[in-house]
Amino acid sequence: EPEVTQTPSHQVTQMGQEVILRCVPISNHLYFYWYRQILGQKVEFLVSFYNNEISEKSEIFDDQFSVERPDGSNFTLKIRSTKLEDSAMYFCASPTGFGYTFGSGTRLTVV
């Protein structure tokens, strides 16, 4: 089964620091999504990325967030100046023929 790979699995950062989360979606997929999940809560949409451009974003995805494709296969989610409330699991997901395949996630802890 195709996989979505995320790194790191866990990152601890100090408030105000920049973090970069990485994702390798299912190969040859033009579409992928970033979601986040605050501990014990629902999965929330952040941004969708299609063919090297942001196609849609939520109100959570403010100026502190950015998405890039630094090379042909990797995608990054950058948080410029982390806040305590950014602590969450961050998932990227690739849409398949049916449903999404989620990556294993990055647990971000802001202290």
Add this chain to the structure above:
Amino acid sequence: QQPVQSPQAVILREGEDAVINCSSSKALYSVHWYRQKHGEAPVFLMILLKGGEQKGHEKISASFNEKKQQSSLYLTASQLSYSGTYFCGTAQVSGNTPLVFGKGTRLSVIA
């Protein structure tokens, strides 16, 4: 626009059945169901489309009432491995559109 799931939590003994509901106030094109184990990524179970098409795992059954904009996930003869949080995700249009997830239903199956 967030779908409403019920119940919030349910405890079953092995072999018992459960129904998890997901309802929306908006007209839906599709309903997705995912199961998430603690500390893991959501895993796709099933998608139900407007018009009656369904795709998913053979052992999972679900329904989608287009008139009521309600979907139900049926878990029969539950096993310990069914434990986890079940999320429905909804989309109002077809194509690669981000899902809006409900708050989840926590299912615990005990021996």
